[in-house]
Amino acid sequence: MNPAPFLDIRKASKDFGAGPVLDGVDLAVARGEFISLLGPSGCGKTTLLRIIAGLAAADGGSVTLDGQDISRLPPHRRDVGVVFQNYALFPHLTVAENIAFGLRAKGAPAAEITATVERFLTLIHMAAFADRSVRALSGGQQQRVAVARALATKPKLLLLDEPFSALDRKLRETMQIDLRRLLRELGTTAIFVTHDQDEALIMSDRIAVMNRGRIEQLDTPEAIYARPATPFALEFVGxxxxxxxxxxxxxxxxxxxxxxxxxxxxxxxxxxxxxxxxxxxxxxxxxxxxxxxxxxxxxxxxxxxxxxxxxxxxxxxxxxxxxxxxxxxxxxxxxxxxxxxxxxxxxxxxxxxxxxxx
Ligand SMILES: Nc1ncnc2c1ncn2[C@@H]1O[C@H](COP(=O)(O)OP(=O)(O)OP(=O)(O)O)[C@@H](O)[C@H]1O
Ligand SMILES: [Mg+2]
Structure with a gap:
């Protein structure tokens, strides 16, 4: 018997008034899996992430995480971390304070906060930057802090919306490998939005190829490349x-x-x-x-x-x-x-x- 999926999205739908943006999306993700949502601009990737995070209300459907229906929970009670494209760090705080933010808000003990911040500073290779203002960081450094900040509260699920799109190609490639390693180390389940097919092929356990509010194929990178299920998947990937x-x-x-x-x-x-x-x-x-x-x-x-x-x-x-x-x-x-x-x-x-x- 297959275990129930860790994240189970059923029939997620959304229409802003101009036709369906999400057209009854089903997506089942195993614990620890890294899934990429890959699709062209406007196909509904961000909308799907926002519904999972609770930042947008779906018109219909359900989101179950680790056995709990979270569809009606507010974002802060979903145990879901989010990293956006534009980092959205707190500009008046230092690197360490940014990473500590979520744990402080949860009222974690000081010793736990210190230990977690130190651990993440090491994991993202930024121990020397702990007391630096995030305003004095490069784009790649800010992005690493954003990932650490989202992971420090040990969310059950991490959502990343094109986190590397503002970085130059070399740095993006390093980040892809580093993020993958970090998530494996932590065993974190993640959904990663990209419209860069190479990024999706490199990073994912499975890729969900999205088109016009639907997932056309959900499969391993190898399978999607070798046997695209639809002309769109053939054309869009590779x-x-x-x-x-x-x-x-x-x-x-x-x-x-x-x-x-x-x-x-x-x-x-x-x-x-x-x-x-x-x-x-x-x-x-x-x-x-x-x-x-x-x-x-x-x-x-x-x-x-x-x-x-x-x-x-x-x-x-x-x-x-x-x-x-x-x-x-x-x-x-x-x-x-x-x-x-x-x-x-x-x-x-x-x-x-x-x-x-x-
Ligand atoms: N708040 C909103 N009100 C009205 N329409 C919206 C809203 N948010 C998104 N849309 C529309 O829904 C569609 C999907 O948007 P979404 O942001 O999910 O696309 P995306 O796949 O993330 O695209 P991109 O790759 O450009 O980020 C688009 O046509 C967009 O214009
Ligand atoms: Mg988007």
């Missing part, structure tokens, strides 16, 4: 080559033949003959030449993009969808933009999705 076509043959073993503008391709899938479908392939699963698999096409090369460790080749696509290869190896000699190049990929790496008829 790069992909996408080719539209029409099913011309269907084999009950679960293979379809699809006629596309680049030629006939095969994929796993169950569709009736005549169905419009979208085929997706990860660009690193496509090879130059004909040896990469049964699906062989020769699109016209349009551009080579150097990306450091990787190189992308982009091809002309009749329907504006991307057709690209990504390789960490060397490019074949003699590639010329404007000329067709033979490329190939395996049937197993080709995913078919239903496509609304145009």
């Amino acid at each position: 790069l992909s080559t996408r080719i539209a076509g029409t099913v011309t043959a269907y084999d009950p073993a679960g293979l379809v033949t699809v006629e596309t503008s680049l030629g006939s391709l095969r994929s796993r899938g169950r569709f009736e003959v005549g169905s419009p479908v979208l085929l997706g392939v990860r660009p690193e699963r496509i090879a130059f030449g004909a040896a990469g698999g049964e699906n062989v096409v020769a699109p016209v090369l349009s551009d080579i993009v150097f990306q450091g460790a990787r190189i992308q080749a982009h091809f002309a696509s009749p329907d504006q969808r991307p057709v690209m290869i990504e390789t960490s190896g060397a490019l074949p000699a003699g590639l010329t933009a404007g000329s067709p190049v033979t490329i190939s990929f395996a049937v197993e790496d080709t995913i078919a999705y239903p496509l609304a008829a145009a």
Whole structure:
């Protein structure tokens, strides 16, 4: 028997008056899990976090945390810590006072406060900054203090709303690794909002891909990358080559033949003959030449993009969808933009999705 989820959100819905912002969201999170909410701007990520924290009222649905229905509790009684994008530290307080704030408010004994503050100062590598005003900190340092302040009261759940978005890339990468390590050490369950897919892939036990107020897929980063459940998940997480076509043959073993503008391709899938479908392939699963698999096409090369460790080749696509290869190896000699190049990929790496008829 599966244990009940630590955090159990059922049918959370919200409408500010212009249509549903959350459309009956279900989300079950295990104790100690790190979940990312990943989705485009406006899809409802912050709204969902605010409902979990009690900072916004849902129109319907329930939030259960550690066996207790917290849907109607005020924020301070939910045992949920929150870190916002803009840190929101208390500017007139020092680093140590900021971290101590929640424990003081709870009336914790002085000795416990001192010990906890010291522990967190060490955990966030800021022991030397205890007495400094938070106004005299860098963005990354402020962000670490905000995380420590939220964790010092040992909340059952930590919610983070794009906490790293204001930081430069190098610092963001360090913070991602540090936060992950810190939460593992403390065993804290966390929900992390981001619209940065790399951040979600790096950090998460599972990712909830959100679109228009719904979770389209909740799965491990590996599974979401290898088997996106919907065209949106395919498009939003990672790069992909996408080719539209029409099913011309269907084999009950679960293979379809699809006629596309680049030629006939095969994929796993169950569709009736005549169905419009979208085929997706990860660009690193496509090879130059004909040896990469049964699906062989020769699109016209349009551009080579150097990306450091990787190189992308982009091809002309009749329907504006991307057709690209990504390789960490060397490019074949003699590639010329404007000329067709033979490329190939395996049937197993080709995913078919239903496509609304145009
Ligand atoms: N208080 C509010 N009143 C009216 N509409 C709101 C309110 N808060 C959010 N919305 C609307 O709800 C939708 C979802 O907003 P939300 O802040 O949850 O998006 P998000 O996924 O966090 O986006 P972003 O990545 O830009 O932060 C948006 O269309 C937004 O305009
Ligand atoms: Mg937001």
